[in-house]
Amino acid sequence: MPTGILSYSAYIPRYRLAHEELGSALGMGGGAGSRAIASYDEDTTTMGVEAARRALGNGARPAALYFATTAPAYFDKTNAAAIHAALDLGSEGFALDIAGSARGAVGALRAAAASGGLAILSDLRTGKPGSSDERDGGDAAAAFLFGPGERVIAEVLGEASATAEFLDRWRRPGEMASGQWEERFGLEAYLPLIRDASSRALAAAGIEQADHVIVSSPHSRAARTAARELVGRVAEEAPAIGYAGAADPGIRLASVLDRAGADQSILLVVAADGCDATVLRTTEAITSHRAEKPVAEQASGGREVRYATYLTWRGLLDRELPRRPEPARPAGPPSARSESWKFAFVGTKCDDCGQVHVPPRRVCVGCGATDHMSRAALAGRAGRVATYTVDRLAYSLSPPMIDAVVDFEGGGRYTLEVADAGPEDVDIGTALELTFRRLYTAGGVHNYFWKARPV
Amino acid sequence: MASHGIRDRVAIVGMGCTKFGEHWGRSIDDLLIDAVGECLDSVEDIERHDVDAYWLGTMGSGTSGMTLSRPLQIENKPVTRVENYCATGSDAFRNACYAVASGAYDVVMAVGGEKLKDSGYSGLVVPPASNDGTASEASAPAVFSLLAPAYANKYGVSEADLKEVMSRIAWKNHRNGALNERAQFRAEVSMEKIAAAPLVAGSLGIFDCSGVSDGAAAALIVRSEDALRYTDRPTYVKALAFAAGTAQGPTDPAYDFTSFGEVVASAKDAYRQAGLEDPPTELSMAEVHDCFTPTELVLMEDLGFSQRGEGWKDVMDGRFDLDGELPVNPDGGLKSFGHPIGASGLRMLFECWLQFRGEAGARQLEAPTLGLTHNLGGQPGACVSFVSIVGAERGVAGA
Numbered sequence: 001m002p003t004g005i006l007s008y009s010a011y012i013p014r015y016r017l018a019h020e021e022l023g024s025a026l027g028m029g030g031g032a033g034s035r036a037i038a039s040y041d042e043d044t045t046t047m048g049v050e051a052a053r054r055a056l057g058n059g060a061r062p063a064a065l066y067f068a069t070t071a072p073a074y075f076d077k078t079n080a081a082a083i084h085a086a087l088d089l090g091s092e093g094f095a096l097d098i099a100g101s102a103r104g105a106v107g108a109l110r111a112a113a114a115s116g117g118l119a120i121l122s123d124l125r126t127g128k129p130g131s132s133d134e135r136d137g138g139d140a141a142a143a144f145l146f147g148p149g150e151r152v153i154a155e156v157l158g159e160a161s162a163t164a165e166f167l168d169r170w171r172r173p174g175e176m177a178s179g180q181w182e183e184r185f186g187l188e189a190y191l192p193l194i195r196d197a198s199s200r201a202l203a204a205a206g207i208e209q210a211d212h213v214i215v216s217s218p219h220s221r222a223a224r225t226a227a228r229e230l231v232g233r234v235a236e237e238a239p240a241i242g243y244a245g246a247a248d249p250g251i252r253l254a255s256v257l258d259r260a261g262a263d264q265s266i267l268l269v270v271a272a273d274g275c276d277a278t279v280l281r282t283t284e285a286i287t288s289h290r291a292e293k294p295v296a297e298q299a300s301g302g303r304e305v306r307y308a309t310y311l312t313w314r315g316l317l318d319r320e321l322p323r324r325p326e327p328a329r330p331a332g333p334p335s336a337r338s339e340s341w342k343f344a345f346v347g348t349k350c351d352d353c354g355q356v357h358v359p360p361r362r363v364c365v366g367c368g369a370t371d372h373m374s375r376a377a378l379a380g381r382a383g384r385v386a387t388y389t390v391d392r393l394a395y396s397l398s399p400p401m402i403d404a405v406v407d408f409e410g411g412g413r414y415t416l417e418v419a420d421a422g423p424e425d426v427d428i429g430t431a432l433e434l435t436f437r438r439l440y441t442a443g444g445v446h447n448y449f450w451k452a453r454p455v
Numbered sequence: 456m457a458s459h460g461i462r463d464r465v466a467i468v469g470m471g472c473t474k475f476g477e478h479w480g481r482s483i484d485d486l487l488i489d490a491v492g493e494c495l496d497s498v499e500d501i502e503r504h505d506v507d508a509y510w511l512g513t514m515g516s517g518t519s520g521m522t523l524s525r526p527l528q529i530e531n532k533p534v535t536r537v538e539n540y541c542a543t544g545s546d547a548f549r550n551a552c553y554a555v556a557s558g559a560y561d562v563v564m565a566v567g568g569e570k571l572k573d574s575g576y577s578g579l580v581v582p583p584a585s586n587d588g589t590a591s592e593a594s595a596p597a598v599f600s601l602l603a604p605a606y607a608n609k610y611g612v613s614e615a616d617l618k619e620v621m622s623r624i625a626w627k628n629h630r631n632g633a634l635n636e637r638a639q640f641r642a643e644v645s646m647e648k649i650a651a652a653p654l655v656a657g658s659l660g661i662f663d664c665s666g667v668s669d670g671a672a673a674a675l676i677v678r679s680e681d682a683l684r685y686t687d688r689p690t691y692v693k694a695l696a697f698a699a700g701t702a703q704g705p706t707d708p709a710y711d712f713t714s715f716g717e718v719v720a721s722a723k724d725a726y727r728q729a730g731l732e733d734p735p736t737e738l739s740m741a742e743v744h745d746c747f748t749p750t751e752l753v754l755m756e757d758l759g760f761s762q763r764g765e766g767w768k769d770v771m772d773g774r775f776d777l778d779g780e781l782p783v784n785p786d787g788g789l790k791s792f793g794h795p796i797g798a799s800g801l802r803m804l805f806e807c808w809l810q811f812r813g814e815a816g817a818r819q820l821e822a823p824t825l826g827l828t829h830n831l832g833g834q835p836g837a838c839v840s841f842v843s844i845v846g847a848e849r850g851v852a853g854a
Contacts, residue, residue, distance in 0.1 A: 323577040330588030338587045358706060359589065365703040387605050387712055389657035391597035393578055403593040405601065407708040415591040415705050428604065439588065447588040 002283070003148045004113070004155035009054030009291040010254040011047050011141045012241055013038045014420040016302040017310045019135060025307035026130050034304065035242035038124050038139040039420060040313035040397045041437040041451065044069040045079045047141035047247075048122035049086040049436040053379075055118065055143035056087060057292060062145060064094040064117030068104035068246045071124040072097060073438070073446055075173060082448055083120060085343035086436050088377055102218050103272040105246040106161075109144060113156055116147040123245030126314055128177040136220060138242025142250025153286040154257065154266070156278060158204030162197045163274035164189060169218055176314070183221055190222035193275040198230055198267065201277035209233060210267035210279065212256045216249040217271035230267065234260075239299035255295035262286055303420075313397065324395045329443030340375075345434060345450050347412055348373035356411030381408045383432040383452055390423045397440070406432055406452050419451035431455040458696065460728030461556040463849050465692050467674045468685035469498035472805040475670035475793030476639040483516040483570040483671075484526035490671035490798070491527060491566055498675060498685050506675070507560035508533040512547030512567035513797035514540065515581065523566060540581075540832020541746065542697075543567065545800025545841035548674060549695045555676050567802075568671030569795035578667060579796070591705070593656075595746070596664050598834040600657030602749040605712035610764040618658055620767040621748035622649040625662045625790055627770075628745060631777055632787020634818040639666040639793030663748040668793030672801035674808075679849055688812045690804070693825070693844040694728035696721040704836010717840035718757040718831060725827070725842035726759075735760045735781055738844075739823030740810060742803035744831045745788040755783070758829060758842070777818055785810065785818050800841065803828035811847035824848060 016034040023030020038047060048067055056062070065087075067080035080095035094117070098104035105121045112119035122141035127133025168186035171178040180186075194215070202208065213232035217223040220243060227236075237259070238252050249270050256266055266280040311317035330342075338359065340346040347358035355366030356376050363370050388404040395401075402418040404426060418426055419435050432452035439447045471493025473486050481489075495501055511523040511534060520534025537547040544567030551565035574580050579595050591598075607617040626646050632638035644662060652660035675685070682689035698721040704710035722734075731737050743758065745751035755766040760781055761774075769775065775783035786792050786806035789799060807826035809815040830841045 323575070324594070325574075325576055325580050325582075327588075327592060328583065328585075331585035334585060334587040338589065342587050342589050365701060365707055386708065387601050389593070389597045389600040390654075391593050391600075391656045393594040393596055393655055394592055401592070401597075403591060403597055405705065405712075411708065413706050413708045413710075415593065417592075428608065439592070449589045 002152045002155055004146065004152035006145045006147050006149055006151055006153065007055050007058060007060065007289065008142065008144045008254050008257055009051055009293065010251050010295045010298060011051035011054065012036050012239070012251070012295070012298040013042055013047065013139055014303055015039055016304045017307065018304050021304065022135055022307050028130065033240055034302070035135065036138045036140055036302065037305070037310055037313070041419060041439065043073045043438050043446070044071050044122040044124050044141070045073045045082050046436050046438055046448070047139065048083050048120040048143070051122065051141035051143040052083060052087055052118060052120050054291065054293065055145050060145055061089055062093070062116070062118040064112065064115060065120060066096050066098060066108035066111045066117060067120045067122070068098040068108035069122050070100065070102055070104070070245045071126070072099040082343065085339055088340065088344035088346060088379065101272050102246045102248065103270060103274065103276065105249045106270050106276040109278070112144065112146040119144045119146065121247045121250035123247040125243065125245050126176045129311065129316065131177065133178060136242055138244045140241060140244040140247045140251045142247055142254045144250065151285050151289060152283055153289050154280045154282045157265070157281050158201050159276070159278040160197045160200035160204060161274065161276045162193045164193055186219045187222050187225065190217065190219050190271050190275070191226060194222065194226040194269060194271050195229070197275035197277040198269055201279050202267065205265065205279035207265055207279065211264040212236065212260060212266040213269070214249060214252045214256060214266070215269045215271070216252060218243065218245065219271065222271060226269065226271070230269065232267065237296070239295050241299050251295060254291060257286065258290055258294040258296065260286060322393060322395055322399060324393060326395060327440055327442050327447070329445040330447045342449055344377065345379040347376040347378055349376040349411070354411070356408070358412045358414045376412065378408050378412050379434050379450070381410060383408045383434070385426060385428055385430040385432060386413065387428055388418070388426050402426055404432065404452055416450060416452040419453045421454050425454050458724050458728065460694055461552060462693050462728055462730070463679050463691050464556045465552045465676050466679045466682035466689035467692070467804065467808060468677050468682050468689050469494050469675035470673065470805050470808045471497060472637060472672040472802055473670050474637045475666070475668040475795055475798070475802070477572050478669040479572065481669070483522070483568055486570065486669060486671035487523055487566060487568045488526055490568065490673040491564065494564065494673035494675055501685070503527055503529055506532070506562050506564045508554055508563045510535050510537055510547040510551040510563070510565045512537045512543040512565070512800065513569055514538055514543050516568060516570045516797065539839055541744065541796050542800060542830040542832040542839050542841045543797045544672065545828065545830040545843065546697065548801060548804065549697060549841065551676050552692055552695060555678055561677060561681070563676050564673055565676065565801060566671065566673040567797040567800060569797040570669050571667050571795055572669050596659050597656035599747040599750055600659045601712045602753055602835055603658050606749065606753065609711065609713050612767055614658065617767065618650060620752060620770050621658070621663050622646045623770055624745065624748040624751045625649045627776055628784050628788040628790035631785050631818055632791025634816065635787050635792060638787045638791050639668045640791045659747055665746045665789035666791065666793035668795045670793060670795035670798045670802070672798045672805050674801055674804060688847070690808045690811050691846045691849045693846050694725040694842070696724035696728065696842045697839070699839045700833070700837055702837035705834070710836045712835050714753060715757050715831065715835065715838055715840060717838050718754060718829065721840040721842040722758045725844050729844040731844065734827070738781060738825050738827050740782045740785055740807070740820055741827040741829065742786065742788070742806050743783055743829040745784055745790050746794065751783070754829060758827070782820060785815070785820060800828065800830040803830060804843070804845065807845050
């Protein structure tokens with residue numbers, strides 16, 4: 001049986017920062033286009049969950065998760081464990097962070113390809129106000145499930161790597177912006193590495209020219225220059241959301257898989273402190289197993305926010321908050337006790353009368369039976385607004401908070417914050433779906449839970 | 456098993472209540488000392504060491520009975536601290552009454568007090584227990600604002616009409632409070648100003664929300680047969696009912712946000728204990744938990760004062776005005792008198808006490824004989840509810 005990519009999906013957040021808005025706010029040239037930005041309640045973990053949930057839409061339960069990012073929500077704690085919990089994968093299995101440089105993307109993909117598993121590439125790109133990193137970055141995530149099977153949509157034909165130590169880009173832990181050396185120095189360092197790794201990978205795959213070529217690098221000029229040399233037969237239509245760091249190769253590979261025909265080759269080049277080139281070939285299965293939400297569809301549209309809003313969301317503008325107490329940090333033991341509820345939105349269903357309870361209850365609301373309960377996983381269920389309110393008093397980084405009482409298909413009700421929406425988007429009866437978010441951070445602890453967003 | 460009640464077995468013979476408001480210069484100790492002092496001063500020949508036991512209601516201004524015994528220097532008496540959300544003061548009173556009815560004590564005092572304005576925050580702040588961070592962070596006005604669209608939708612009232620109903624409730628309570636020198640807000644406010652106020656949550660504007668305040672109140676309770684030894688005009692306790700809900704509303708799709716089942720249950724129990732058959736005509740007045748204006752509207756129906764879906768019309772017809780058929784919140788209610796949590800339930804009883812004694816000044820009702828107090832804590836679909844019936848005379852059921 002062949003081994004390769006079984007399914008994939010991308011996640012691009014809803015919000016955009018237009019270059020023109022950024023430029024006018026800072027009194028400099030802006031230019032056309034925009035970048036994708038994570039909402040105030042998103043981070044690389046939550047975006048990774050969104051991409052992974054979509055990639056596992058067929059109900060697959062990978063035995064290993066490999067999570068790559070340059071912007072981990074935690075150090076000294078495995079972020080992939082929270083993703084693992086949110087995916088409701090039980091306690092068995094492996095979950096690993098590959099955090100640091102954009103090259104981690106290749107690490108996650110290779111690890112998943114080698115032994116089967118889910119590679120999750122997620123990134124949130126920041127830079128100093130006015131910097132090219134701020135302007136040209138983009139926030140996004142992508143996930144690729146690897147394994148054996150008749151439904152493999154793309155196989156790895158060959159790969160090659162080159163590594164070099166040179167000071168092009170760096171960042172110390174805790175800083176929000178990277179340092180960069182003079183651009184031409186990096187260009188000179190990268191181009192030979194890219195040529196070397198690419199030619200060896202193509203040779204290993206036994207092809208001279210790939211149908212599709214992706215060159216992803218934090219050194220944007222090196223990527224552009226190399227792409228002019230490594231031309232594919234089919235022009236790439238990369239989403240214009242900005243360079244997405246460790247997620248960039250993932251978003252662009254997903255975008256190619258959205259459009260590639262059967263039996264086409266893809267050269268994926270990632271140049272970060274070296275170069276890793278991978279050649280893949282699509283199979284017949286690609287035509288019938290593409291992602292449900294194409295990259296292009298997610299990249300288009302989006303809601304633009306003001307630059308001040310962006311700065312506030314990234315913690316770069318310390319705004320006056322509502323005169324309300326900041327929430328307390330979520331406590332460890334109760335969070336652990338309710339892992340499947342808090343992280344996977346699993347409630348209970350009464351074995352006697354069928355009443356669904358979220359959060360899980362031991363004593364049935366419907367019939368009073370005690371401890372006659374089964375699991376009720378509601379994260380994927382459709383919901384509707386039973387009633388809602390716009391809360392202008394509650395603590396929020398992005399007031400006003402919208403609270404919706406959500407009734408779930410098949411039973412269950414919970415009051416959730418509405419994400420990615422303004423008051424005008426919500427009404428009684430509005431269809432909602434759940435989305436994993438970081439509600440707030442208190443005492444250094446991120447409070448992950450679910451919100452609801454309009455479908 | 457039954458709720459037997461203690462009808463006419465105990466009576467209030469003295470009361471005290473501070474002015475409610477922003478007491479920047481006074482601590483919870485000061486407020487408790489003042490309320491207890493006024494309560495004792497209202498009865499001849501009694502001092503604080505003559506009181507056999509105390510119940511102190513406070514939601515968050517202190518823990519343990521020593522919150523009261525320390526400032527007042529009450530030595531080695533039983534002092535119980537009670538907490539039951541916004542119904543805290545009522546529950547302190549309820550348990551104090553039972554202690555007298557049981558024969559355990561001759562003279563007890565229920566005290567309620569709250570110091571909310573030291574927090575520095577807007578609105579009510581209830582520090583939660585350590586938790587997993589999954590509970591809704593919605594504010595109190597937000598959860599109560601859910602009543603308005605649900606009510607409007609169920610009974611075919613337009614949003615604009617419902618906003619007018621809400622404004623009229625606020626207008627009425629401000630008007631009553633303007634006549635009350637102890638109230639936090641003492642100015643009448645026009646319907647137009649109420650309706651145009653900045654929004655806090657949903658359709659609730661600033662004037663649809665009760666006052667956040669500091670204050671304290673106290674009641675001295677004895678056996679009814681002893682009452683006339685302390686005062687010539689005691690207030691007799693006819694019924695004390697309490698219901699804690701299953702808190703299923705926010706998680707049960709069957710709940711529709713137009714009623715408080717806990718209020719219906721506690722009212723039914725109270726009416727039965729007091730022997731009332733037609734409460735809206737038998738009652739002379741009611742003090743109800745108008746934390747937000749839609750709450751008072753829904754309560755009119757839950758307490759049986761209005762038919763289902765008709766409460767809004769009764770409000771607009773002025774039925775609950777000071778000069779209406781059944782005056783509701785003649786003292787201004789939480790809206791205008793203010794809402795220092797632990798004190799509120801006792802403040803409601805204080806208005807009945809004044810009205811029965813003919814001491815309510817400019818807002819005095821004509822010969823009231825029977826009053827209801829209603830106090831709830833929590834949120835729609837998940838609350839605790841208290842209902843009492845008190846009367847000016849012993850052994851007389853209705854008016």
